Amino acid sequence: MLDPQGPIGAGNRTILLNSLAVMLVIVIPTLVALLLFAWMFRASNRNARYDPEFTYSGRIELIVWSIPTLTILFLGGLIYYGSYHLDPRRPIASSQPPLDIQVVALDWKWLFLYPDQGVGTVNQLVIPAGVPVRFKLTSASVMNTFFVPQLGSMVYVMNGMQTEVNLQADREGDYLGLSAHFSGDGFSDMNFRVRAIPADAFASWASSLHSGGVLNASAYRELARQSINVPPSSFGHVQPGLFDAIVRQTLPPGPGPTEAAAGEAQLSPKAEPKAGTTPAAQQPKVGG
Missing domain, CATH: 2.60.40.420 (Cupredoxins -  blue copper proteins)
Structure with missing residues (x-):
C-alpha cells in the first residue's frame, strides 16, 4: 500500500500518511510532556512548585480543549477527502473509456x-x-x-x-x-x-x-x-x-465453508472441471 501503482492507491497512501502525521502531532508532544513533567516534579527537586489549592486555569483549559478540536477538524478533512474523492463508485477521470x-x-x-x-x-x-x-x-x-x-x-x-x-x-x-x-x-x-x-x-x-x-x-x-x-x-x-x-x-x-461442505472440498487442482466441454447451445439458458 505504500508503493501505489494507480491514482486510487496513491490517494489511499495519502490518507494513511496524513492520518499518521495528525496522530504524531498529538503523540509526540504528549510523550515529551510526560518526560518533562516527570523530571520537573521528581521527588528530589526541591524547587518544584507545590500548589495543593490549585483548582482551575483558563490557559490549561484552552489547551486541553483546543487540541482535540483541531484534531477533529483535521480528521474531518481527511474523512471528506476519503469518502468523496476516493468513493469506490466514483469514475476515474481519464480520456480513455473505462x-x-x-x-x-x-x-x-x-x-x-x-x-x-x-x-x-x-x-x-x-x-x-x-x-x-x-x-x-x-x-x-x-x-x-x-x-x-x-x-x-x-x-x-x-x-x-x-x-x-x-x-x-x-x-x-x-x-x-x-x-x-x-x-x-x-x-x-x-x-x-x-x-x-x-x-x-x-x-x-x-x-x-x-x-x-x-x-x-x-x-x-x-x-x-x-x-x-x-x-x-x-x-x-x-x-x-x-x-x-x-x-x-x-x-x-x-x-460456503460449512462443516459438511468442507469435507467434500476438492483439495487438488486436478479435480477442476475442464472448461468448454459442452457447447453453449446445449446448455440451459441463463437468466429468469
Missing part, C-alpha cells in the same frame, strides 16, 4: 468476466495499463473481500448483492490480488495475479482466448464447486447474462 470487468468470489477462487470481450479467467486478472477499470463485484458464496493493495480500495462482496469499484494501474507490471476476509479452508490460497499490460497487447490477449472453452450455466456450476489452490485458467466464450444470473441467484449460490 474497461468493464465483472468479478465473482467463489470457494476458493476468483472468476473474472470481460463482458465486452466475451471472455473470462479464473485467478488471473489482465488489465490495460493507463486505462480506468470499472469492476462490478458479487460473491457466489459467503461474504468476501476483493483487494489489490497497490491499486487501492478494498471492497467487500456479498452473495445476492452487487457492488462497484473503479481502479487503474498507471504502469505495466504484475501485482498481487487477494481475498482479505477469512472464508474457510481455502482462504490462504485465494489469491490472484494482476497483469497490467499495454492497451494494444490487451486487445491481442483477449482475442487469443477465443479459441478456449465455453463458460455457460453448466460449466459454471462445476466451477462453483469448492476447490483449493486452483491454477489460473481461461474461457474463450462466456454466456451472456451469466453475471446477472449469479447476482439474482438464478444460478444457485455455492455451499
Whole structure:
C-alpha cells in the first residue's frame, strides 16, 4: 500500500500518511510532556512548585480543549477527502473509456468476466495499463473481500448483492490480488495475479482466448464447486447474462465453508472441471 501503482492507491497512501502525521502531532508532544513533567516534579527537586489549592486555569483549559478540536477538524478533512474523492463508485477521470470487468468470489477462487470481450479467467486478472477499470463485484458464496493493495480500495462482496469499484494501474507490471476476509479452508490460497499490460497487447490477449472453452450455466456450476489452490485458467466464450444470473441467484449460490461442505472440498487442482466441454447451445439458458 505504500508503493501505489494507480491514482486510487496513491490517494489511499495519502490518507494513511496524513492520518499518521495528525496522530504524531498529538503523540509526540504528549510523550515529551510526560518526560518533562516527570523530571520537573521528581521527588528530589526541591524547587518544584507545590500548589495543593490549585483548582482551575483558563490557559490549561484552552489547551486541553483546543487540541482535540483541531484534531477533529483535521480528521474531518481527511474523512471528506476519503469518502468523496476516493468513493469506490466514483469514475476515474481519464480520456480513455473505462474497461468493464465483472468479478465473482467463489470457494476458493476468483472468476473474472470481460463482458465486452466475451471472455473470462479464473485467478488471473489482465488489465490495460493507463486505462480506468470499472469492476462490478458479487460473491457466489459467503461474504468476501476483493483487494489489490497497490491499486487501492478494498471492497467487500456479498452473495445476492452487487457492488462497484473503479481502479487503474498507471504502469505495466504484475501485482498481487487477494481475498482479505477469512472464508474457510481455502482462504490462504485465494489469491490472484494482476497483469497490467499495454492497451494494444490487451486487445491481442483477449482475442487469443477465443479459441478456449465455453463458460455457460453448466460449466459454471462445476466451477462453483469448492476447490483449493486452483491454477489460473481461461474461457474463450462466456454466456451472456451469466453475471446477472449469479447476482439474482438464478444460478444457485455455492455451499460456503460449512462443516459438511468442507469435507467434500476438492483439495487438488486436478479435480477442476475442464472448461468448454459442452457447447453453449446445449446448455440451459441463463437468466429468469
